[in-house]
Amino acid sequence: MTTQITKDAPNTPPSAPAPKGLIPLPENTARATATAAGALTAASAFLAWTWTAEFPGDLTVYGYPGGLQWLVLIGGALTALYGLSSYGIKGLRWLAPAGAYAALKFAALAAFATAWYTVLSISTELGGLVNLEPGGYIVALTSLAALLGALALPFQRPEPDPIDPDDTGWEHFKHRTRHGWDTTKAAFAADTPRPVGTLPSYAEILIITAILALGLLVFTYGIGTEYDELFVGFLITAGFGFAALNKAGLVAHASQITARHQNITICGAFAAAACFPFTQTDDQYATLGVYILIFATVALGLNIVVGLAGLLDLGYVAFLGVGAYAAALVSGSPNSPFGVHFPFWAAILVGAGASLVFGVLIGAPTLRLRGDYLAIVTLGFGEIFRIAVNNMDGTSGPDITNGSNGISSIPNLELLGFDFGAQHTIAGFTIGRFANYFFLMLVVTAVVVLVFRRSSDSRIGRAWIAIREDETAALAMGINGFRVKLIAFALGACLAGTAGTVQAHVTYTVTPEQYLFAGQVPPNSAFLLAAVVLGGMGTIGGPLIGAALLFLIPNKLQFLGDYQLFAFGLALILLMRFRPEGLIPNRRRQLEFHEEAEAPTVLSKAGA
Missing domain, CATH: 1.10.3470 (ABC transporter involved in vitamin B12 uptake, BtuC)
Structure with a gap:
C-alpha cells in the first residue's frame, strides 16, 4: 500500500494527525515566542538582578553580565539561535543537522533552570523577592515564556519513508528531494534531519581545534568557579546545553569528524590539556x-x-x-x-x-x-x-x-x-x-x-x-x-x-x-x-x-x-x-x- 503525499504537508501522510506539543499553541506562534523570549532572556543578563553585592557574582551592574548572568546569557543565546535555525535561515542551518525543535527545548530549559535557580537563590539567601531588581523579574518571565513556547512545539516530526536498498541512485535522489533534503529554504524550514556533507580536511582540522579550545574553556571555567552557586548554575547550563547540542546532531557530527582524524584529535587534546596550567595564576x-x-x-x-x-x-x-x-x-x-x-x-x-x-x-x-x-x-x-x-x-x-x-x-x-x-x-x-x-x-x-x-x-x-x-x-x-x-x-x-x-x-x-x-x-x-x-x-x-x-x-x-x-x-x-x-x-x-x-x-x- 502506497501513501499519497500532499503538497501542503510534504512529510505527513494525510491520515496522520499533526504532531502537537505539550501546550496547545499554533506551531508558528510557539516558535516565534520561544525565539523572541530567548533573545530577551539573553538581553536581560545585561540588567541588574539584585540591588546588593552580598549575593556572590556582583549582579548589581547594568550593561555588563556577572557571575550566573553569563550562564543565562549563553542559555538564552542558544535558545534564540535554535529558534532562528528552525526557520531555515541559511547561515544557521549547520547548527541543527538533526532538526532544531528538540535542541530548542533543551536550550530553553537550560536558560529557564539557570535563571530561576539564580532568582530563587537570591530570594532565599537575601531574605525575599524584595531583593530583586527589575532585571530579576524580567529574566524570570522571559525564560519562562521561552520554555513554554518551546514546549508547545511538536515533540517529533514524522520521519521520511525508509529508503529501499534495492532502489537505483535516481530513485534514492528523488526520495531525498521529495522529503525535504534539498537546498531550498522551504525544505530546511521543516524540522527534519538535514544532510551533512564531508568537509575538506583542513576545515575538519579547524573544527577539531575549535572543539578542543571550547572544551578547555569549559573545563577551566568549571574548575575555577569561585562559589557554590556558580558551580551549580554551571552544571545546569552545561548539562542541558550538552543535551541541546546532542539533540541538534552536532555531537554526532563532531564525533564523526574526530573519528576521521583520531591521531590529530588525541595530539590536540594533550596539547590543550598542556595549556591548562598556563591559565592558572x-x-x-x-x-x-x-x-x-x-x-x-x-x-x-x-x-x-x-x-x-x-x-x-x-x-x-x-x-x-x-x-x-x-x-x-x-x-x-x-x-x-x-x-x-x-x-x-x-x-x-x-x-x-x-x-x-x-x-x-x-x-x-x-x-x-x-x-x-x-x-x-x-x-x-x-x-x-x-x-x-x-x-x-x-x-x-x-x-x-x-x-x-x-x-x-x-x-x-x-x-x-x-x-x-x-x-x-x-x-x-x-x-x-x-x-x-x-x-x-x-x-x-x-x-x-x-x-x-x-x-x-x-x-x-x-x-x-x-x-x-x-x-x-x-x-x-x-x-x-x-x-x-x-x-x-x-x-x-x-x-x-x-x-x-x-x-x-x-x-x-x-x-x-x-x-x-x-x-x-x-x-x-x-x-x-x-x-x-x-x-x-x-x-x-x-x-x-x-x-x-x-x-x-x-x-x-x-x-x-x-x-x-x-x-x-x-x-x-x-x-x-x-x-x-x-x-x-x-x-x-x-x-x-x-x-x-x-x-x-x-x-x-x-x-x-
Whole structure:
C-alpha cells in the first residue's frame, strides 16, 4: 500500500494527525515566542538582578553580565539561535543537522533552570523577592515564556519513508528531494534531519581545534568557579546545553569528524590539556588538575579490564595502592623500613612491577570465575589489601607499612636534575609544584593512552572484545580465554601501579584510607567503575571525561554535606536513563542501547 503525499504537508501522510506539543499553541506562534523570549532572556543578563553585592557574582551592574548572568546569557543565546535555525535561515542551518525543535527545548530549559535557580537563590539567601531588581523579574518571565513556547512545539516530526536498498541512485535522489533534503529554504524550514556533507580536511582540522579550545574553556571555567552557586548554575547550563547540542546532531557530527582524524584529535587534546596550567595564576586549581589526571589514568587502565575484556573488577583501586606503597617504600621516606632512595625511573618500575605481580597472583586463581563471582572475589581482594597494609605496623603484623599512619614525608621527585617540588619559570609563566606534577601525569596519561590504543587494535585486543561479547563462542573459536583475561588483568594492574607511583609523591603520604571500595572522595573502586561506565566503556575519551567529572563534581559539591551522595546517585540514575551508553559511547554499545532507533529499516518490502 502506497501513501499519497500532499503538497501542503510534504512529510505527513494525510491520515496522520499533526504532531502537537505539550501546550496547545499554533506551531508558528510557539516558535516565534520561544525565539523572541530567548533573545530577551539573553538581553536581560545585561540588567541588574539584585540591588546588593552580598549575593556572590556582583549582579548589581547594568550593561555588563556577572557571575550566573553569563550562564543565562549563553542559555538564552542558544535558545534564540535554535529558534532562528528552525526557520531555515541559511547561515544557521549547520547548527541543527538533526532538526532544531528538540535542541530548542533543551536550550530553553537550560536558560529557564539557570535563571530561576539564580532568582530563587537570591530570594532565599537575601531574605525575599524584595531583593530583586527589575532585571530579576524580567529574566524570570522571559525564560519562562521561552520554555513554554518551546514546549508547545511538536515533540517529533514524522520521519521520511525508509529508503529501499534495492532502489537505483535516481530513485534514492528523488526520495531525498521529495522529503525535504534539498537546498531550498522551504525544505530546511521543516524540522527534519538535514544532510551533512564531508568537509575538506583542513576545515575538519579547524573544527577539531575549535572543539578542543571550547572544551578547555569549559573545563577551566568549571574548575575555577569561585562559589557554590556558580558551580551549580554551571552544571545546569552545561548539562542541558550538552543535551541541546546532542539533540541538534552536532555531537554526532563532531564525533564523526574526530573519528576521521583520531591521531590529530588525541595530539590536540594533550596539547590543550598542556595549556591548562598556563591559565592558572597559582596552584589552587592545578592541584585538582593533577588529581583528575591520576584518577583518569587509573580509570583508563580499568577500562581495559571492564570495557575491553568485560571483567567486572570491584577492587581495582587496590592496584593503585600497591603501586603507591611500593614506590613510597623505595623513594627515601624516613618511615620506610628499607632505607633506600631510588631515582624516579627505578621507583616507577618498582611500583608498576609490584602491581603487575599482584595482578598475576590475584588473577591466576580467580579468572576462571565469571560474572558476579569474579566481582565478589575482586571486591574481597580490595578489602584484603586495605586491611593488610593497616595491620603491617609492627604490632599486628610485620613492620612494613607503618599501619594506619601510612608512609609519610615522601620526597619530591627529581628527573634529570628537574625538581618537581620547586617553582620554575617557563616563557614568563611561573609553574608551581602541582603544575609540574600535572605535566608529569600528562606524560603518564599519554603513555597509558598509547598502550590502550595499541592493545585494543591488536590481536589480543580483538580477543578481549570477543571474550566480552560471548566467552563461550570465543572459546569455541580457539581463543585461550584464561590467558587472554590474565593479560588484561595484569596490564590493567600495571597501569594503575604506574599512576600510583606518581600519586605517592604528589600526596606526600599514602595511608590505607585512601584505597576504599566506596567513599565520598575519589579515587575508590566505586567511583572508578562509575567513571568507566558513565564516560563510555571501551573508548579512550569516555573514562577520561567521566573521571574528570566524577572527581570535580564531588569536590565542588562539598557544601551539600550529607546530601552529596544523594545528589550523586540521582545524577547517575538520570544519566543511565537518558544516556545509558555513556557520554562518549562506543559505536557497538550505542547500537545495543538504541537498537530501535539505529537499526536499518530494510524489511519494509517483506512486511508489505
